[in-house]
Amino acid sequence: MTENNHVLTPVLTKRWLSPNSWTRHTYEQLEGYTALPKALKAHPDQLIELVKASGLRGRGGAGFPTGLKWSFIPQGDGKPHYLVINADEGEPGTCKDIPLMMADPHSLIEGCIITSFAIRANFCAIYVRGEVLHCIRRLNAAVQEAYAAGYLGKNILGSGFDLDLVVHAGAGAYICGEETALLDSLEGRRGQPRLKPPFPATAGLYASPTVVNNVETIASVPYIVNGGSDWFRAMGREKSPGPKIFSLSGHVEKPGQYEAPMGITLRELLDMAGGMKDGIPLKFWTPGGSSTPMFTAEHLDVPLDFEGCAQAGSMLGTTALQIFNETVSVPWAVMKWTEFYKHESCGKCTPCREGTFWLTQILQRMVRGEGSPSDIETLLDICDNILGRSFCALGDGATSPITSAIKYFKHEFLELCQQQNAAAQPELAGASS
Known part of the structure; x- marks a missing residue:
């Protein structure tokens, strides 16, 4: 994958088509768990600075700089720290995190371990939408494999770092995609948003410092540790660097997940997806799920990154591109x-x-x-x-x-x-x- 968008070399999806891609064996054969030993030898603050330098921004919709969010966690406060992965994915049209966890759960788990080490957390929870039972089972199996190999638990790879990871199934509430409602749900309460401030960075899960990140965000971390910040910044655009999974659904010939650099356009994505279904012209589309203002055929060349979408009057959101042709009211x-x-x-x-x-x-x-x-x-x-x-x-x-x-x-x-x-x-x- 290069900056000019012409050569697309998959990063996040590179293992998806491998046989048994969800197993630890396949993951380790394809460079899996090679970033973890490097990360554990570094100082946690170095990892935070690396992710800051990479320009990685949250892939859950808001696009907040990931390294900056990590740096908000107060250190030396005597409280336990937590990492919570938002895998609720309830936005209409959004379908990138569940395929990622189905095809390559270990990339998320390795990202969780590195992130937890960076923010000094010894407990991580992955909050998954309860309806996707097949995904929950696959994640649980991957977590068990990681424990068996010594990647989770006590004294990970002899580093002295301990981490426990649990997969928590939600109960099918869209509101729990909002990070504070998710935290209330994790604590056993009704999923309703909390008043902010205080923010999760200081008073999150169990009123302790907490980082809440999206699946795709954390799955990107091992690649940044291995490739470096300059390599990551070589993809995408200056203010929105890196690769991104775009979910195309609706009236396209080949709907599905398409990995491309940030800043690609719908025109280019439609070419990759075989064009409009049955040749019926495009009428309107969403750049980031149904909660983002819709675009029309006039917006085919809008760069799909945080700045490009905002300048055109919408939001990148979760890059859930719902495509509607002229037959739809x-x-x-x-x-x-x-x-x-x-x-x-x-x-x-x-x-x-x-x-x-x-x-x-x-x-x-x-x-x-x-x-x-x-x-x-x-x-x-x-x-x-x-x-x-x-x-x-x-x-x-x-x-x-x-x-x-x-x-x-x-x-x-x-x-x-x-x-x-x-x-x-x-x-x-x-x-x-």
Whole structure:
């Protein structure tokens, strides 16, 4: 994989097609667990500085610099430190972390050990979405293999460093993808977001310093230890370096996971995926799952990195590219997404709990053909009352599909209202006669 995006050499996905790629044997044959001895010989602060220098940014959506997040953990405070992996992956369209854990769980485990050593944590939890039982079983088997080989447990590889790792199955709540709701769930409480500050870096799991990172973020760490920060920065773009897994779903010939440098465009990804399904033109798409403002065919050449998407009016999010062709009704798609957010709202705050309910009611009415032009203003007004006023980002994310859909496809919402008026006209004529 090179900076000019022409030669694609897989990094994160290089073992995915190997026979029994999920076993320790295959992982070790393909450079697995070679970064760990190097890391354990270094000083923890050196590892934090290495990851800082690499420019690795969180792959879970927000894009916060990973090394900087690690450095926030207070040292010498006498408290236990924890590493928590967010493998909840509940965002509609997002499907990169589960395939990674299915195909190459040991890359995540090796990343967990190195990260725990860097932040001086002796306990790590991987919080996995409860519905993916096959993935949980495979992760548990990989953890057992790592314990058996001495990569986990007491005195890892004779370094004097101890680490215990557990795989925790969630109970299928989208809200637990929010890091503080995830921590509450891990502690055995109802998954609801916490008030911040205090932030997890100082008061996270069990009120102790905690780093919460995404699966893909931590799976990138062993490659940085082996390759170095300059090698990592040679891929992608200056402010968003490195390789990234892009999830293409919807109306493409070959949907699936595509690894490419940060900053690639949808036009290039569509070429890799065989183009639009059945040749029907692209209508709209999401760059990072349904909670990111949608793009249209005009945005085919937007660089898919944190800065490029933001400048074009959306967010990179989880790089879940949902592709829709011209056969899809925008109001219908937005309604389906909004039904999801209404269902998944934890109910803690009024703007999100009530707002998503009313957004769903109005959209369902419009899709049934019973809406009026004033409903469009009402939708925008409700979104304005949710955005920036909800307790966590779930409420904000629920407004993105609606506001962006009205921005680019307002005529489709108006057409639904006109169809209703046209249908009502004959009735009125019959009544007057």
